[in-house]
Amino acid sequence: xxxxxxxxxxxxxxxxxxxxxxxxxxxxxxxxxxxxxxxxxxxxxxxxxxxxxxxxxxxxxxxxxxxxxxxxxxxxxxxxxxxxxxxxxxxxxxxxxxxxxxxxxxxxxxxxxxxxxxxxxxxxxxxxxxxxxxxxxxxxxxxxxxxxxxxxxxxxxxxxxxxxxx
Amino acid sequence: xxxxxxxxxxxxxxxxxxxxxxxxxxxxxxxxxxxxxxxxxxxxxxxxxxxxxxxxxxxxxxxxxxxxxxxxxxxxxxxxxxxxxxxxxxxxxxxxxxxxxxxxxxxxxxxxxxxxxxxxxxxxxxxxxxxxxxxxxxxxxxxxxxxxxxxxxxxxxxxxxxxxxxxxxxxxxxxxxxxxxxxxxxxxxxxxxxxxxxxxxxxxxxxxxxxxxxxxxxxxxxxxxxxxxxxxxxxxxxxxxxxxxxxxxxxxxxxxxxx
Numbered sequence: 001x002x003x004x005x006x007x008x009x010x011x012x013x014x015x016x017x018x019x020x021x022x023x024x025x026x027x028x029x030x031x032x033x034x035x036x037x038x039x040x041x042x043x044x045x046x047x048x049x050x051x052x053x054x055x056x057x058x059x060x061x062x063x064x065x066x067x068x069x070x071x072x073x074x075x076x077x078x079x080x081x082x083x084x085x086x087x088x089x090x091x092x093x094x095x096x097x098x099x100x101x102x103x104x105x106x107x108x109x110x111x112x113x114x115x116x117x118x119x120x121x122x123x124x125x126x127x128x129x130x131x132x133x134x135x136x137x138x139x140x141x142x143x144x145x146x147x148x149x150x151x152x153x154x155x156x157x158x159x160x161x162x163x164x165x166x
Numbered sequence: 167x168x169x170x171x172x173x174x175x176x177x178x179x180x181x182x183x184x185x186x187x188x189x190x191x192x193x194x195x196x197x198x199x200x201x202x203x204x205x206x207x208x209x210x211x212x213x214x215x216x217x218x219x220x221x222x223x224x225x226x227x228x229x230x231x232x233x234x235x236x237x238x239x240x241x242x243x244x245x246x247x248x249x250x251x252x253x254x255x256x257x258x259x260x261x262x263x264x265x266x267x268x269x270x271x272x273x274x275x276x277x278x279x280x281x282x283x284x285x286x287x288x289x290x291x292x293x294x295x296x297x298x299x300x301x302x303x304x305x306x307x308x309x310x311x312x313x314x315x316x317x318x319x320x321x322x323x324x325x326x327x328x329x330x331x332x333x334x335x336x337x338x339x340x341x342x343x344x345x346x347x348x349x350x351x352x353x354x355x356x357x358x359x360x361x362x363x364x365x366x367x368x369x370x371x372x373x374x375x376x377x378x379x380x381x382x383x384x385x386x387x388x389x390x391x392x393x394x395x396x397x398x399x400x401x402x403x404x405x406x407x408x409x410x411x412x413x414x415x416x417x418x419x420x421x422x423x424x425x
Contacts, residue, residue: 051223051302053219053223053306054220054223054224054226054227054303054306055219055221055222055223055224056223057219083227083295083298083299083301083302084294084297084298084301084302085301086298086301086305087302118312119312138209139210139212139213140309140312140313140316141209141212141213141216141217141309141313142212143212145219145220163309165305166305
C-alpha cells in the first residue's frame with residue numbers, strides 16, 4: 001500500500017462521503033480515493049480531485065456533484081482537477097473494495113497477480129457472485145475504462161473486474 | 167537575440183512540442199473512434215474505443231496545458247478542432263486508415279511500443295505538467311501495448327489467413343515507423359532545454375522490442391531501406407484531410423457550439 005497523506009477537512013468529509021461514483025453508485029468518491037484534498041476557510045470549500053483514467057467521463061459529473069452537495073450544505077464550493085500524483089487502485093479503501101465486491105465487481109488485486117490474471121496465466125480473480133476462482137478473462141477492456149470483463153466457469157455469470165492501476 | 171525574443175521563441179517551441187505529442191493521440195483516437203459500433207466483435211469494439219477514450223483523455227490534458235501557456239486566447243477545443251491540416255504535427259502512422267483488423271492492430275502495436283518509451287522518458291522532463299501527464303498516461307499505455315501485442319501474436323501465430331493478413335499489414339505500415347524517431351527544430355530546442363525527449367535515442371530499443379513480439383508471433387520483420395516522413399512538419403498523407411473534415415465538421419458548421 002502506498003502511504004499518501006490526504007488532507008480532508010473533518011467537517012466536509014461526511015458530505016463528500018455522500019457523493020457516489022456515478023458509474024458505481026455504491027462506491028463513495030472518498031472510498032474510491034479520487035478526493036485528494038478538501039480544505040475549508042470560513043464557508044469557502046476547496047476540493048481537489050484526480051481522475052482514475054485520463055478520459056474518464058465521470059470526472060465532470062463527480063465535480064458537479066461535489067459542488068451541488070457542498071452548495072446544498074451551505075458552502076461556497078470550488079473543485080479543481082489535479083493530475084499528480086496519478087491515481088492508483090491502492091487508494092481504494094477497504095470499505096470501497098468491500099462495496100465493489102458486494103455490488104458484483106471484483107476488486108483490484110495486487111500488480112503481479114493482476115498481470116497474471118489479465119494475461120490469462122493463472123486463475124486468480126474471484127467471482128463476486130459465487131466466490132469461485134474458476135474464472136477466465138473475456139476481454140481486457142470492459143464496460144468502462146477501469147474494468148476488464150471476466151466470466152465465472154462455475155456459476156457461468158459474467159462479471160466486471162476492476163483493473164489494477166499502480 | 168535579446169532575451170525576451172528568445173523566451174518567446176522557446177515558448178512557441180514548447181507549444182509545438184506539445185502538439186507533436188498530443189496530435190498523435192488525437193488523430194489515433196479519432197481513427198479508433200471510427201470503429202465505435204463497427205468493431206469486428208463486441209469485445210474488440212469496446213477495447214479499441216476504450217483505448218480511444220484514454221488517448222482523448224490524455225489529449226485534453228496536453229491541450230489544456232498548451233492553451234494555458236499560449237499567449238493567444240485559445241481553449242483546448244480550439245486547438246483540437248480549429249487548426250488547419252498543416253498545423254497538425256502528428257506522425258503519418260497514426261493517420262493511416264483502419265483498412266481491416268490486421269491494419270488497425272498493426273498500427274496500434276507500432277504506435278504503442280513507441281508511446282510507452284516516450285512516456286517513460288517524458289517522466290524525466292524538467293516540465294512538471296508534462297511529467298504529471300506522462301506518469302498518468304504510462305499506466306494506460308501499458309494496457310494498450312499489452313492488448314495490441316497480444317493480438318499481434320494471436321493473428322501472426324494463428325491461421326494461415328490471419329498470418330498472411332497480419333504480415334501484409336506490418337509490411338505496409340513499417341515504412342511509417344522511422345518517422346517516429348525524427349526530430350523537428352522545436353523538438354531539438356526542447357531537448358536542449360531539458361523539457362523534451364530525444365526520440366532518436368529510443369530507436370534501437372523500439373525496434374528491439376517490436377521485433378521480439380513479431381518473432382514470437384512468427385511474423386517476418388520487414389527489411390526496408392526507404393521510409394515515409396512528413397507528418398511532424400505538417401505534411402500529411404491524403405488521408406488527413408478526410409479525417410479533419412469529419413472531426414472538425416461540428417465546430418466548422420456551428421462555430422462555438424457546445425455539447
